[in-house]
Amino acid sequence: MSSHHIVREKQEPALYIHQLGNFDEEFLGQLLEWSPTLIVAASEYEKVISLGLKVDVVFGNDENISTQENTKFIYSQTASLPTVVKYLISEKYPAVNIISQENKFDDLASFLQDINIVLFTDTDKSYAVKKDFSVWKQAGSIFKIDIVSYFETDNLKQEENGDFVVIKDGFVSFDFITEYLFLSEPLH
Incomplete structure (x- = not known):
């Protein structure tokens, strides 16, 4: 085969x-x-x-x-x-x-x-996530988050340009009250 x-x-x-x-x-x-x-x-x-x-x-x-x-x-x-x-x-x-x-x-x-x-x-991969989404990422990975409502996250730090950077290797979790949160990640 x-x-x-x-x-x-x-x-x-x-x-x-x-x-x-x-x-x-x-x-x-x-x-x-x-x-x-x-x-x-x-x-x-x-x-x-x-x-x-x-x-x-x-x-x-x-x-x-x-x-x-x-x-x-x-x-x-x-x-x-x-x-x-x-x-x-x-x-x-x-x-x-x-x-x-x-x-x-x-x-x-x-x-x-x-x-x-x-x-x-x-340049980007964009997707919607549901409540209680978490994903393992390497330190330095970048998320762009379409902020439509209040949300909480851990292991992320917001940069001055609005991007969110993963602080350390490990899980990043998102908690929010809307039905979806829209995330983007650079392809390169």
Whole structure:
């Protein structure tokens, strides 16, 4: 058996490429490691297939796009993030990684009860966490926290620029009263 496993039972997060931009190809390779369902905005399709990738679903309004064999085309006025996330929820995906140029959850927060969403940009990984979340991090690791309400944390120190830095190797925990807290971490 080869070392490249094919997982197609929705155990892995789907990958939606909304805007590829200058996203690092090494990170892209890591997101593709377990052969997730690959969904692409029509505007990014040519760029994605030029990387030698097999696309499962294309979202957009250009019906004349020439797709790969066995690629499903879903007509949509816009390949907006909410449209694609609604599709993934209807298809029973538990999670999705999204590559975009913005890491804002403004249009996506209402879907978080139904699907786990991680947003990737060229520089950051952003995600929502639920109450009593904790994670092990090395000293010096950085979090950017979208402060929408009061929260408490341990093992973090806020810098003058607003970033939060892990003080010592170990767990960082977050306690807050809202449903979610939105965190970002630099990719590099």
